[in-house]
Amino acid sequence: MEHSACCGELRLDPDVREDARRRLLSIRGHIEGILRMLEKESVYCVDVLKQIKAVEGALDKVGGKVLQSHLREHVVNARERGDVDQIVAELMEVLKYR
Amino acid sequence: MEHSACCGELRLDPDVREDARRRLLSIRGHIEGILRMLEKESVYCVDVLKQIKAVEGALDKVGGKVLQSHLREHVVNARERGDVDQIVAELMEVLKYR
Amino acid sequence: MEHSACCGELRLDPDVREDARRRLLSIRGHIEGILRMLEKESVYCVDVLKQIKAVEGALDKVGGKVLQSHLREHVVNARERGDVDQIVAELMEVLKYR
Amino acid sequence: MEHSACCGELRLDPDVREDARRRLLSIRGHIEGILRMLEKESVYCVDVLKQIKAVEGALDKVGGKVLQSHLREHVVNARERGDVDQIVAELMEVLKYR
Numbered sequence A, B, C, D: 001m002e003h004s005a006c007c008g009e010l011r012l013d014p015d016v017r018e019d020a021r022r023r024l025l026s027i028r029g030h031i032e033g034i035l036r037m038l039e040k041e042s043v044y045c046v047d048v049l050k051q052i053k054a055v056e057g058a059l060d061k062v063g064g065k066v067l068q069s070h071l072r073e074h075v076v077n078a079r080e081r082g083d084v085d086q087i088v089a090e091l092m093e094v095l096k097y098r
Helices: A004-005 A014-037 A045-073 A086-095 B003-007 B014-035 B045-075 B084-095 C005-006 C014-037 C045-075 C084-095 D003-007 D015-039 D045-075 D083-097
Strands: none
Touching: A014 A045, A014 B014, A045 A086, A045 B045, A045 B084, A045 C045, A045 C084, A086 B045, A086 C045, B014 B045, B045 B084, B045 D045, B045 D083, B084 D045, C014 C045, C014 D015, C045 C084, C045 D045, C045 D083, C084 D045, D015 D045, D045 D083
């Protein structure tokens, strides 16, 4: 039922894909940093919360880049392509919360 | 200037710490899954966005566990301990966004 | 610099506009309810916070309706219309936070 | 089942209550402004979305003030008062989403 499954034509832009990959590598490193923090018995709750928030901010940023690319490459021409219902429904789903 | 630095007494509860560690290991695995998705040329934007959202949901959950433990162990007794200003300020900071 | 200023052609769908109006009237009523709560000396913080959250949920719902209509009527055909840059920029701006 | 019902002792600080009332009056005015916008046939979706976002920002601000007061007056001394479970549970509930 995925759009990608139906036509195989809508692909994440290669530059954005590479940028997202690079950012997620850095986010993985950040999470490994939190994992190391959590090995210390003396770790303080609020320090963990700050790091989690920072990772969420970084994820929001990747998401924003992918979303912008999606809007620009696949949403603004959905009428021409003829898949408005699906494009709008899946976008609303993804935007629903945060 | 960290609270932890000032007194060394406020520590994340060991069980919550272990639970958070376990959850973050799973989140790291999830991110590695997204990194693998991003290696495929045909990956679709919305599929990436859904996965990012799922990771953010999982991070929110870890954050919620740590926050609840912090409230229960360190915030509800701050008046007795005498560090209300700092406890409230750092909590407001952490809750500010999302 | 508003889009609306540049061409006057992009308008909120009349049915969605009427629905939004109706919902915002109800939200205004909800806020008046909170104002009445706040006149009582004995009002409890958490009861106010719950009501504020409920109003934010209702506003999210109106926003979602307007956004969906905007996507469907004005975004999916931006390529044809030739204003992709502006449509995407203003959408990213509006989606940036929450 | 409300905390307020059980003891009647936990009250929103009078100054914060007055500040919240003043802010909510202004928010009501803002919503009336959006209602007037929505009477115009030519209103543009994104202009409505921006105003809704602005109102949500203002509500977040009131919520933040009330929350800070609640933390400072009622949460930091919950251990002494002996209602930790209820205080933490209702706070987690209110913080759950946004």
